[in-house]
Each structure stands twice: as C-alpha cells, then as structure tokens.
Amino acid sequence: MEFITIKEAAVKWSISTRRVQVLCNEGRVEGAFKHGNAWFIPDKAVKPLQKKRGPKTMGVGKDK
Numbered sequence: 001m002e003f004i005t006i007k008e009a010a011v012k013w014s015i016s017t018r019r020v021q022v023l024c025n026e027g028r029v030e031g032a033f034k035h036g037n038a039w040f041i042p043d044k045a046v047k048p049l050q051k052k053r054g055p056k057t058m059g060v061g062k063d064k
Contacts, residue, residue: 001031003040013047023048 006024010017024032024039031042 002043004043004045006039006041009041009045015047 004012006017006020009020009029013020020029020041021039023029024034024041028048029041029045031045033040
C-alpha cells in the first residue's frame with residue numbers, strides 16, 4: 001500500500017493542510033495512522049464528507 005503526506009492530501013482534496021490534520025485527528029480519514037509526528041494517509045483515501053450541522057436554535061426563552 002502506498003501512502004501520501006498531509007500536504008499531498010491537501011492538494012488532492014483542495015483543502016488546507018491544517019484541515020487534513022484535523023480530519024486525521026478526528027479519525028475521519030479511513031486507513032490513516034500516525035507514526036511519531038507524521039501522518040500516513042493511504043493514496044486511495046477519499047476526502048471525508050462534511051458533517052451535517054443541526055438546526056440553529058434561538059436559545060432558551062427567545063421568541064422566533
């Protein structure tokens with residue numbers, strides 16, 4: 001299996017390197033693992049889908 005770097009994944013997925021790090025830390029990149037301070041991302045890995053956000057709430061006691 002071949003691996004790519006955080007920087008290569010960022011270019012491939014058109015996102016920042018920091019965002020790739022966050023996705024890896026959250027366990028959202030399938031097959032990615034950390035060894036020392038370096039992430040190893042499978043070259044066949046796909047960009048994780050964005051999480052769905054819940055509806056906005058107005059807060060307690062607020063009128064609509």
